[in-house]
Amino acid sequence: xxxxxxxxxxxxxxxxxxxxxxxxxxxxxxxxxxxxxxxxxxxxxxxxxxxxxxxxxxxxxxxxxxxxxxxxxxxxxxxxxxxxxxxxxxxxxxxxxxxxxxxxxxxxxxxxxxxxxxxxxxxxxxxxxxxxxxxxxxxxxxxxxxxxxxxxxxxxxxxxxxxxxxxxxxxxxxxxxxxxxxxxxxxxxxxxxxxxxxxxxxxxxxxxxxxxxxxxxxxxxxxxxxxxxxxxxxxxxxxxxxxxxxxxxxxxxxxxxxxxxxxxxxxxxxxxxxxxxxxxxxxxxxxxxxxxxxxxxxxxxxxxxxxxxxxxxxxxxxxxxxxxxxxxxxxxxxxxxxxxxxxxxxxxxxxxxxxxxxxxxxxxxxxxxxxxxxxxxxxxxxxxxxxxxxxxxxxxxxxxxxxxxxxxxxxxxxxxxxxxxxxxxxxxxxxxxxxxxxxxxxxxxxxxxxxxxxxxxxxxxxxxxxxxxxxxxxxxxxxxxxxxxxxxxxxxxxxxxxxxxxxxxxxxxxxxxxxxxxxxxxxxxxxxxxxxxxxxxxxxxxx
Amino acid sequence: xxxxxxxxxxxxxxxxxxxxxxxxxxxxxxxxxxxxxxxxxxxxxxxxxxxxxxxxxxxxxxxxxxxxxxxxxxxxxxxxxxxxxxxxxxxxxxxxxxxxxxxxxxxxxxxxxxxxxxxxxxxxxxxxxxxxxxxxxxxxx
Numbered sequence: 001x002x003x004x005x006x007x008x009x010x011x012x013x014x015x016x017x018x019x020x021x022x023x024x025x026x027x028x029x030x031x032x033x034x035x036x037x038x039x040x041x042x043x044x045x046x047x048x049x050x051x052x053x054x055x056x057x058x059x060x061x062x063x064x065x066x067x068x069x070x071x072x073x074x075x076x077x078x079x080x081x082x083x084x085x086x087x088x089x090x091x092x093x094x095x096x097x098x099x100x101x102x103x104x105x106x107x108x109x110x111x112x113x114x115x116x117x118x119x120x121x122x123x124x125x126x127x128x129x130x131x132x133x134x135x136x137x138x139x140x141x142x143x144x145x146x147x148x149x150x151x152x153x154x155x156x157x158x159x160x161x162x163x164x165x166x167x168x169x170x171x172x173x174x175x176x177x178x179x180x181x182x183x184x185x186x187x188x189x190x191x192x193x194x195x196x197x198x199x200x201x202x203x204x205x206x207x208x209x210x211x212x213x214x215x216x217x218x219x220x221x222x223x224x225x226x227x228x229x230x231x232x233x234x235x236x237x238x239x240x241x242x243x244x245x246x247x248x249x250x251x252x253x254x255x256x257x258x259x260x261x262x263x264x265x266x267x268x269x270x271x272x273x274x275x276x277x278x279x280x281x282x283x284x285x286x287x288x289x290x291x292x293x294x295x296x297x298x299x300x301x302x303x304x305x306x307x308x309x310x311x312x313x314x315x316x317x318x319x320x321x322x323x324x325x326x327x328x329x330x331x332x333x334x335x336x337x338x339x340x341x342x343x344x345x346x347x348x349x350x351x352x353x354x355x356x357x358x359x360x361x362x363x364x365x366x367x368x369x370x371x372x373x374x375x376x377x378x379x380x381x382x383x384x385x386x387x388x389x390x391x392x393x394x395x396x397x398x399x400x401x402x403x404x405x406x407x408x409x410x411x412x413x414x415x416x417x418x419x420x421x422x423x424x425x426x427x428x429x430x431x432x433x434x435x436x437x438x439x440x441x442x443x444x445x446x447x448x449x450x451x452x453x454x455x456x457x458x459x460x461x462x463x464x465x466x467x468x469x470x471x472x473x474x475x476x477x478x479x480x481x482x483x484x485x486x487x488x489x490x491x492x493x494x495x496x497x498x499x500x501x502x503x504x505x506x507x508x509x510x511x512x513x514x515x516x517x518x519x520x521x522x523x524x525x526x527x528x529x530x531x532x533x534x535x536x537x538x539x540x541x542x543x
Numbered sequence: 544x545x546x547x548x549x550x551x552x553x554x555x556x557x558x559x560x561x562x563x564x565x566x567x568x569x570x571x572x573x574x575x576x577x578x579x580x581x582x583x584x585x586x587x588x589x590x591x592x593x594x595x596x597x598x599x600x601x602x603x604x605x606x607x608x609x610x611x612x613x614x615x616x617x618x619x620x621x622x623x624x625x626x627x628x629x630x631x632x633x634x635x636x637x638x639x640x641x642x643x644x645x646x647x648x649x650x651x652x653x654x655x656x657x658x659x660x661x662x663x664x665x666x667x668x669x670x671x672x673x674x675x676x677x678x679x680x681x682x683x684x
């Protein structure tokens with residue numbers, strides 16, 4: 001689970017890295033092939049120039065009477081321009097040296113004829129391999145059959161192999177090693193110092209594979225590109241170490257690791273954040289849905305109760321009317337009895353007792369009537385007279401109705417009204433009823449406190465997007481958690497029997513609901529409550 | 544208070560216990576009172592007798608008070624006053640009753656004194672209206 005974010009990053013970077021290195025190698029091999037071709041061309045030109053020098057010399061010597069002095073002059077002449085020419089000799093068909101100019105030690109000695117001698121006789125020109133020989137200097141031999149002097153003489157020149165190394169060193173580029181080898185893979189010149197040794201890195205198979213075709217040797221981590229030089233005797237090998245770029249590989253590895261880590265961490269943190277965000281969003285949605293469901297349930301239950309209560313109240317009103325009629329009739333009869341009792345004090349007292357009891361019955365009938373009338377107005381779906389009202393003016397007017405009562409009970413009123421106009425479209429009478437109910441409840445809650453706290457009631461009215469929020473806050477006794485679930489339920493009251501019908505807040509809830517608003521509250525037992533009414537603003541409704 | 548003794552009052556209500564006490568009470572107050580326990584019974588009495596003030600309940604088993612009111616208006620026009628006395632407190636109902644020609648609307652349970660005052664007021668207005676109509680009639684003839 002934790003590694004999951006790293007996998008796509010590693011795959012992406014791995015693929016990228018592989019392609020990068022693959023194309024780097026391809027590019028490296030192509031470049032090496034180009035380089036080896038250029039080097040071979042340069043060396044071919046150098047050898048052709050020396051062959052050309054030999055041809056020029058042969059042309060001169062073929063038409064001149066040969067002598068050792070002439071040979072020495074000729075050597076001086078050519079070595080002045082090309083110091084790599086070590087000696088000049090004219091050799092007969094048997095290989096005996098006829099004339100010779102060169103290092104003193106070889107003067108007059110017989111030069112052992114080799115393959116060069118045979119090639120020169122047969123093909124007219126010979127380019128030897130490189131060898132050290134009695135001179136003790138690695139050199140190679142150029143031999144050419146002379147046209148003059150009966151065509152049986154061979155002109156032979158020894159060329160210092162170091163000159164080849166100089167040519168190689170001149171054209172060598174950074175990071176590339178260049179070798180000249182003979183067909184036995186023996187190094188005859190090169191950028192290294194292993195002249196006349198075998199290049200151990202290069203196997204026979206690799207050597208053959210790399211001819212005209214660059215090859216990457218995994219074993220030595222080196223790229224090879226070989227070319228046969230023009231005359232076929234020598235081979236040029238260009239070698240470039242792939243690990244010649246260790247810093248690049250190291251950097252790439254570091255980059256890869258850091259990228260995988262950073263990318264993985266970013267993906268991980270992003271997914272963590274997104275998961276948290278989505279979880280929070282879902283949780284909020286669930287809460288809102290639960291709240292809405294609760295509100296709908298409550299509204300439905302209240303409506304149901306309201307409807308039921310209205311029918312119930314009507315049914316109660318009729319027997320109440322009968323009781324009231326009978327009570328009035330009994331009073332009337334008692335009045336007649338009074339007249340009849342005359343001086344009979346005992347009867348008069350009895351009549352007084354009956355009247356007193358009847359008075360109590362009347363009080364209780366009136367009490368029932370108040371309840372049923374409240375219920376009927378609660379369940380009432382009668383026409384309302386909605387109009388535009390400015391809460392900034394309306395609320396202070398409502399507050400004046402309770403200010404006297406508040407002063408009587410030493411309750412401080414704080415009012416916070418927004419500076420702007422706050423227009424709502426409601427029935428002012430019904431909104432007044434709601435606000436008075438909330439204010440009176442707040443006053444009662446404050447009056448119930450007995451700990452000598454500063455009695456405070458604050459009313460605020462502030463816009464909130466397309467709604468306006470009227471809040472009535474008291475520092476009264478608060479509502480206990482078990483009562484908070486019930487306060488909008490009809491007939492629920494915490495007031496003593498006979499002092500409250502328990503319909504006030506239910507009625508307010510129904511009224512605010514009919515205004516497309518919300519009536520809700522927050523409360524802490526012992527600290528106070530805030531009841532707030534949210535109503536849609538007229539501007540927001542586009543009116 | 545006008546001369547209620549000459550006022551002929553018809554009560555139409557399905558609550559018999561209420562009517563029996565009420566009739567006794569009002570008769571003691573010297574009112575000419577008749578009680579009908581259903582809409583149809585009330586209509587029948589109304590059709591065959593002179594009535595000044597009708598006190599109508601709204602919710603009755605056979606026909607509603609508003610229907611009875613409409614029939615009565617059909618029968619005798621403006622020749623009488625109507626007070627609605629109902630356990631229903633709907634404003635809509637009160638408005639419908641007023642539009643149907645009721646002159647007052649009382650919610651049960653009400654004080655009988657208050658009911659008496661309203662009957663008195665309705666009768667007084669009826670008399671004024673009738674007096675006005677008679678005067679107009681005299682002028683035109």
